[in-house]
Amino acid sequence: MLMRSADPIGNPGDDGTGILLGQSVGGAAIHMDQGFVSLPFYAPESLLKGIFVNERGQRFINEDGYHGRTGWHALQQAGERIFLLVDNAAYAPPPEFTRIGIAAAGESWNEVEQELGMPEGSLSATVQSYNRYAAQGCDPAFHKAAKWLKPLDEPPFVALDCRIDYAFYPHFTLGGLDTLPSGQVVNEMREPVPGLFAAGRTACGLPRWGAGYSSGLSLADATFFGRQAGRHAAANALKSPSNTD
Numbered sequence: 001m002l003m004r005s006a007d008p009i010g011n012p013g014d015d016g017t018g019i020l021l022g023q024s025v026g027g028a029a030i031h032m033d034q035g036f037v038s039l040p041f042y043a044p045e046s047l048l049k050g051i052f053v054n055e056r057g058q059r060f061i062n063e064d065g066y067h068g069r070t071g072w073h074a075l076q077q078a079g080e081r082i083f084l085l086v087d088n089a090a091y092a093p094p095p096e097f098t099r100i101g102i103a104a105a106g107e108s109w110n111e112v113e114q115e116l117g118m119p120e121g122s123l124s125a126t127v128q129s130y131n132r133y134a135a136q137g138c139d140p141a142f143h144k145a146a147k148w149l150k151p152l153d154e155p156p157f158v159a160l161d162c163r164i165d166y167a168f169y170p171h172f173t174l175g176g177l178d179t180l181p182s183g184q185v186v187n188e189m190r191e192p193v194p195g196l197f198a199a200g201r202t203a204c205g206l207p208r209w210g211a212g213y214s215s216g217l218s219l220a221d222a223t224f225f226g227r228q229a230g231r232h233a234a235a236n237a238l239k240s241p242s243n244t245d
């Protein structure tokens with residue numbers, strides 16, 4: 001995962017040393033390029049009626065999805081610039097902590113496109129197509145729910161600036177030590193490393209891809225597999241004091 005903004009979230013002590021410790025005795029670390037990336041642009045909920053475009057003026061996601069998917073997909077776009085397009089009806093100032101300002105405004109989408117320095121007809125064609133279907137209550141490109149569909153046709157029009165290197169994209173990593181359901185850490189041959197257990201974000205558990213991450217996956221994973229790891233370690237320790245499996 002290539003992170004360009006500076007907003008890791010988590011406990012100050014969580015710096016990856018648990019993973020390094022496991023690796024130092026032969027544990028394999030996997031999915032180290034993956035992470036959760038959010039773009040918490042709502043509330044205000046009226047902003048969900050806007051549309052996200054990349055710096056080529058292309059839409060890339062349904063805006064009513066989980067913000068952890070929006071952020072991750074924003075990061076996959078070419079370039080640093082991401083815009084949320086809204087009209088006068090949908091506009092409300094995003095909360096200050098999001099660091100989302102106004103990149104361009106105009107009385108027509110062509111004006112906004114020009115101000116953003118995009119090729120003529122790029123962004124305006126995206127909005128035109130979106131508006132045509134939104135007026136019919138559907139979004140064949142990304143299947144946004146009808147509740148959030150409204151043509152962006154009330155001037156003035158605004159492009160909100162969600163640039164990757166400035167706006168608030170909180171993130172944490174998802175890679176970690178490779179484990180069995182018992183919590184035993186395995187090596188690169190997927191053989192258990194004797195006496196080594198991991199759970200939570202030191203392990204690469206159920207949430208291992210940013211693209212499919214959803215809220216709740218981390219806590220459920222950490223508590224369930226943490227318990228499994230503890231039980232397995234305790235049972236093994238009781239079998240024989242010298243047993244280190």
Ligand SMILES: Cc1cc2nc3c(=O)[nH]c(=O)nc-3n(C[C@H](O)[C@H](O)[C@H](O)COP(=O)(O)OP(=O)(O)OC[C@H]3O[C@@H](n4cnc5c(N)ncnc54)[C@H](O)[C@@H]3O)c2cc1C
Nearest residue numbers: 009010011013014199200201202215216217218219220222
């Ligand atoms: C703001 C925020 C919101 C989140 N929301 C959700 C959510 O809604 N749903 C969800 O499922 N997940 C959520 N997560 C993710 C989830 O909280 C974490 O993935 C989960 O807490 C990881 O558990 P853990 O036990 O591995 O780590 P932690 O809960 O961070 O616990 C690790 C502990 O070890 C301590 N520690 C670190 N190094 C050392 C050391 N060398 N010696 C001693 N102690 C040390 C740390 O200080 C910390 O107390 C959120 C995370 C954040 C930061």
